[in-house]
Amino acid sequence: MRYSPPLRDGHQIKLIEGGQAYFESLVSALEQARSQVHMETYIFDFHGAALMVAEALERAALRGVRVWLVVDGVGTPRLPAEWRERFERAGVAWHIYSPLGTLGLLIPSRWRRLHRKLCVIDGHLAFCGGINILDDWYDPHHGALPEPRFDFAVCARGALVQQMQETMSQLWWRIQGVRHVRQQKFPEAFSSFRAAGLHLPWSHEAGGAAGAHVVAKAGLLLRDNVLHRTQIEKAYLRAIGAARHEIVIANAYFLPGRRLRKALIHAAQRGVRVRLLLQGRYEYFMQYHATRPVYGVLLAAGVEIHEYEASFLHAKVAVVDPDHDRPWATVGSSNLDPLSLLLAREANVVVADKVFARQLHQRLSRAIDEQSSPVVADTYTQRPWPQRLRDRMAFGLMRLALFLSGNRY
Structure with missing residues (x-):
């Protein structure tokens, strides 16, 4: 596929x-x-x-x-x-x-x-x-x-x-x-x-929404439980694997599986700057705490992690190499967690255009610089034991839920 x-x-x-x-x-x-x-x-x-x-x-x-x-x-x-x-x-x-x-x-x-x-x-x-x-x-x-x-x-x-x-x-x-x-x-x-198997004709054209549009190369990525089980995850893997300069990912509920973690680690190890903008405010127990056990291996590889603190981060977007020959960006509904990548119906638009990629990159960079706090490796490893316990409990519950659903991640 x-x-x-x-x-x-x-x-x-x-x-x-x-x-x-x-x-x-x-x-x-x-x-x-x-x-x-x-x-x-x-x-x-x-x-x-x-x-x-x-x-x-x-x-x-x-x-x-x-x-x-x-x-x-x-x-x-x-x-x-x-x-x-x-x-x-x-x-x-x-x-x-x-x-x-x-x-x-x-x-x-x-x-x-x-x-x-x-x-x-x-x-x-x-x-x-x-x-x-x-x-x-x-x-x-x-x-x-x-x-x-x-x-x-x-x-x-x-x-x-x-x-x-x-x-x-x-x-x-x-x-x-x-x-x-x-x-x-x-x-x-x-x-x-x-x-359900037939094309339905549509004959009229709607007026455009206000604002300037970028004329770009683009496509739609879907995730469902029949024909498109891994399309979004594989698109991320391909874009991360092809990155040569910079990756910026903003994701609300971030719990990447083994393949995505390895792809991010390998990118950082070959000199790509990898920045993650993640949820910094408590919203749900599972999503907030289950994410944190994966921080350690990413930080050790040189991945930069920033937590958004101004309000709730709900974005599911990414930009790769916006200032270079092969820019890639995605905006959609899919988190990088097992609920989105293994179970839910999701949809993302992928755009291969420098102007669009730069627009998204600028907004994410501003959020990282002005509205977020960096996760420091030493502080992360020394977080209080009750917090570490909650993190491990949430991570274990997520793994149990995956086992019960019959999925591997």
């Missing part, structure tokens, strides 16, 4: 930082939609700035646009009653992907989540990234935040939009088919599963 699909020229790619800018670009495009909107997200929250998106979807449906929305059953276990009624009155069609049911996450097969954040408008304009439909200044578990979440998305035109459209349509019709089977509507189920 190839490490990644071939990248194609002629894409228009715009880098978007933060939820507020993302929502403004997304809403601007939704207001110009004429045929269909198809959106997938892990979290769809109905507070603060996120309401802009819900209201824009409602308005689009009311003027006759076909609107399909899929949310994840863990990230968004239910829609508020008010918005269920509003969506249904407007004609917004929506599904919850893999609802948890009675036993919830006690069943390992339900750890396979829909984690990608995608939107396609009229078949010509697409959004992809790590940003949920969730106000940047608010967290459902932690309340108001001191600074906005650090995250990125892209707005894109070009060949990858068609690929994104097809994978979203496939999932939509498969969900429809499963629902019909459970309802014992077998002719309808057959029609839905058949539609």
Whole structure:
């Protein structure tokens, strides 16, 4: 299997930082939609700035646009009653992907989540990234935040939009088919599963989102549990292996497997500057503590680790050699941890363009220099024993979860 699909020229790619800018670009495009909107997200929250998106979807449906929305059953276990009624009155069609049911996450097969954040408008304009439909200044578990979440998305035109459209349509019709089977509507189920394998025509072109675009070579990377099990991981491995000067990775939940750790260590040992920007604020026990046991071997190899402290880091982005002949950058939903790389549905856009890579590199470098603290090897090895115990417990629990899921990492 190839490490990644071939990248194609002629894409228009715009880098978007933060939820507020993302929502403004997304809403601007939704207001110009004429045929269909198809959106997938892990979290769809109905507070603060996120309401802009819900209201824009409602308005689009009311003027006759076909609107399909899929949310994840863990990230968004239910829609508020008010918005269920509003969506249904407007004609917004929506599904919850893999609802948890009675036993919830006690069943390992339900750890396979829909984690990608995608939107396609009229078949010509697409959004992809790590940003949920969730106000940047608010967290459902932690309340108001001191600074906005650090995250990125892209707005894109070009060949990858068609690929994104097809994978979203496939999932939509498969969900429809499963629902019909459970309802014992077998002719309808057959029609839905058949539609999952068909291309759906889209005939109108959406207006562009505001802001300058970079004309670039780009492609879409997917991770699922059928045909694209390792596509994103292998793309990272290839880019790290080809790096000659610099690698910068910003990742919210970072627990790389053996191959990724070795690739980063080998890059640092051959003289590549490797910088990691990771979560510095406590969010979830497992993700926060399980990461830290891998710091030691990376620091020993010369990898620089910085922890983002201004707010929650939610980015899943990377840049390789932005100032040289073969720049590579990715923006998407995939963390470098076993949940993303082994279980979840994920989507990343890869861009091979110097201008785009430099834009992302500049923003990450500024966050490292101004909003983060370096992890010092001596301080790391001397951290208090209760912290080391929590780190080892979380790491062990993660390994146990992988064993129960039947995956090796």
